[in-house]
Amino acid sequence: TNGNIQIYGGDTFYLSADLLLTGSYASGSLYGSVGKTWRTLVLTTGDSKQDIGVFESETAAPVSFSVQWLNMTRIELTKKDINTQNPLSGAVYGIYTDKKCENLLMTMTATGTDGKAVSDYFDSALKTVYVKEVTAPTGYKLNTEVYKVDVAAGKTLTVTATDERVTGRVKIAKIDKETLAFKAQGDSVLRGAVYGLYAKEDIVHPDGTTGVLYKQDSLIAQGVIGDDGTLEFSELYLGEMYVKEITPPEGYTLDTTKYEVSVTYEGQDVAEVTRDLTVKEQVKKQAFQLIKISEDGEQTETDLVAGAGFKVYLISDLTQVKNGKLKPSNGESYTASDFKNYDFSKEQVAVTYENGTAVPVPELITDTKGYAVSPELPYGSYVV
Incomplete structure (x- = not known):
């Protein structure tokens, strides 16, 4: 711009400009170093007579040229996290010529650490293009939103898009x-x-x-x-x-x-x-032991009883406890006297579990010393 250049006969040259430059350029009239052009006419009689020559000059005509620049445009995309608004790298977008994004015009490069990517130049005659995410940054879900872009010649068009984290x-x-x-x-x-x-x-x-x-x-x-x-x-x-x-x-x-x-x-x-x-x-567990003795209320010594059987019941599973007919006599917790006349004949004994299967607590039988020991029972209140 604003310079001079000399071109000689036989030279070839080209003009270049930024791709976003639009419009046209005309050189105007260009004059060379020769101010006039000369034409000569020579006549001969074919005999011994002298040849006759005529010449004339005329002012050299100027030359000119003009350039119609291409109407190009491009898109700059900025990618951000929807919540932090920090830039995201690694997002890839496609530019399409249709709203359904089926006709791909070009694929943009992945966004950099600044969250930006700039497309190649394309013809602004398209008027409208559509931008859609092809690849989301790692850790983010794909944004399916389609961004409509109205094309303007000679401009870098901007689009700001966001992604949500997975x-x-x-x-x-x-x-x-x-x-x-x-x-x-x-x-x-x-x-x-x-x-x-x-x-x-x-x-x-x-x-x-x-x-x-x-x-x-x-x-x-x-x-x-x-x-x-x-x-x-x-x-x-x-x-x-x-x-x-x-x-x-x-x-x-x-x-x-x-x-x-x-x-x-x-x-x-x-x-x-x-x-x-x-x-x-793991449920808390504990075993208990009992001793069976025989006494008539007057003896000072007791006899140990072998072979006595005892069954163990979970109080909260008893029918009359569940239906509310039997309540603690002291108003707080059950005692042995609460079950003095209780009919256990139709009740299920307490259970433990092994590998998902209920195992009824076996009847406890006292040994020769009158002792019996229960298996470890789950946390709870029981009656024997």
Whole structure:
């Protein structure tokens, strides 16, 4: 621009300009170094006479040229996290000529660390193009929104798009270690257990800028096992985690197991990564022993009785206790006298469990010394 150049006969040259330059260019009249052109006419008689010559000159005509620049345009896309508004790298978008995004014009390069990508130039005669995400950044779900772009010649058109991170969900199912189901033993309960979700390693935000959200072994969330035996942690950031019991429910021992769970990215088409986890609880147990003696109320010494049989019943399972007909005489808890005239003939004995199967507590038979020892019974109140 604003310069001079000398061109000689036989020279070839070209003009270049930024692709966003529009319109046309005209050189105007260009004059060479020769101001005039000469033409000569020579006549000969063919004999000994002198030839006759005539010449004339005329002013040289100027030359000119013009250029019609191509009407080009391009698109600059900026990609951000929808919540943090931090730039996202690795997003790839396509530019289409139709609203359904079936006719691909070109694929843009992946966004850089600044969240930006610039397309190649294309003809502005298209008037309208459509931009849609082809590949989401790692840790994010695909954005299916179509962005309409009205094309203008000679401009870099801007589009700002956002992505939502893929979330995680951990579903916990609570079971008894021996019933192998959400079925408590004795008078214990499985609901009400408190569990914590912890970071097995640092949990980092996927936007690449925010950084560490949860340090290793820090508590991410905690919750309580509900009446259906389940607990869910949702809207989680992806990463390696573990679940551990904080407070056991009534009648159970604290489970110190760390249940590891890997909630990792499964691709842009999976909006929520779900993991199912089963946690087991050991019921508290204790055995008891009894001695059978014989006395008439007057003897100072007692006789040990061998071969006496005793059956064990869980009080809360007795029919008249469940239907409310039998209540504690002291208003608080049952005593042996409450069952003095109770008919146990139609009642089921207490049970323990092995590998999910109920095992009735066998009748206790005293030995030669009058002793009998029960198996370990689940947490609860029993009558013998």
